[in-house]
Amino acid sequence: MTSLQAKPLIIGHRGAAGEAPENTLASFALALRQGADAIELDIHVSADGELVVCHDATVNRTTNGEGAIAELTAASLKRLDAGGWFAERYAGEPVPLLEEVFSMVPAGIMINVEIKCAYSPRLEERLFELLKQFDRLEGVVVSSFNHKVLQRLKRSEPRLRIGLLYSSNFANHRKVAEVSGFEVYSLHPYYRLISPEDVADAAAHGLSVYPYTINRQEDLLAAIEAGMSGIITDYPGRLRELLKSR
Ligand code: G3P
Ligand code: CA
Numbered sequence: 270m271t272s273l274q275a276k277p278l279i280i281g282h283r284g285a286a287g288e289a290p291e292n293t294l295a296s297f298a299l300a301l302r303q304g305a306d307a308i309e310l311d312i313h314v315s316a317d318g319e320l321v322v323c324h325d326a327t328v329n330r331t332t333n334g335e336g337a338i339a340e341l342t343a344a345s346l347k348r349l350d351a352g353g354w355f356a357e358r359y360a361g362e363p364v365p366l367l368e369e370v371f372s373m374v375p376a377g378i379m380i381n382v383e384i385k386c387a388y389s390p391r392l393e394e395r396l397f398e399l400l401k402q403f404d405r406l407e408g409v410v411v412s413s414f415n416h417k418v419l420q421r422l423k424r425s426e427p428r429l430r431i432g433l434l435y436s437s438n439f440a441n442h443r444k445v446a447e448v449s450g451f452e453v454y455s456l457h458p459y460y461r462l463i464s465p466e467d468v469a470d471a472a473a474h475g476l477s478v479y480p481y482t483i484n485r486q487e488d489l490l491a492a493i494e495a496g497m498s499g500i501i502t503d504y505p506g507r508l509r510e511l512l513k514s515r
Pocket of ligand 1: 412457
């Protein structure tokens with residue numbers, strides 16, 4: 270059956286993290302080859318003030334190195350292998366900087382930049398420099414579980430698209446945006462906690478809903494049926510296949 274309902278954006282979580290080493294250029298390239306409309310990634314600030322794409326605050330889990338990103342320079346991070354832990358064929362895959370992702374990903378692909386570190390003036394300065402340099406202000410949604418960071422960034426640049434990440438359940442999810450005290454572009458709830466009614470209510474109030482992280486076929490189908498604006502998944506190819514017939 271063909272639906273008239275708009276199809277959700279396919280948002281590749283850390284690229285295509287189910288099939289490639291998360292948050293690497295190889296993972297983002299795979300997500301794009303699999304038909305992702307958008308990619309999600311995580312950032313931290315290095316000791317010398319570069320925006321580094323990595324989920325954890327340390328490089329211990331996802332590279333062959335050790336240490337906190339905040340205490341390592343970009344040059345030393347660049348010497349690490351961020352792919353070998355996942356599969357031998359990815360050995361030597363580097364830790365990317367945000368500017369490299371902005372360079373690689375075509376302009377029409379939305380990038381969801383999740384801020385994993387605390388606010389700092391350097392984070393703000395470098396993020397806005399890059400958004401300007403790559404003309405990405407409208408093509409990026411900046412999200413975080415830390416809503417204070419989002420508020421500060423929004424105050425500095427009112428055009429910035431903000432996504433609210435949260436893992437709690439709410440009687441009315443739209444209220445999360447209302448009580449935040451600043452204009453929100455999208456809600457990013459844990460996928461099990463939001464009902465189709467809440468998705469419709471958010472959409473009726475101009476909010477996109479991008480739940481995380483949905484991988485199983487039955488959950489992907491339920492999210493499509495619920496009318497999600499986008500779906501964050503480790504398997505963008507799997508979601509693309511499911512959407513083909515709809
Ligand atoms: O942005 C959605 C999702 O990535 C949040 O959780 O731990 O995968 O960064 P996490
Ligand atoms: Ca994330």
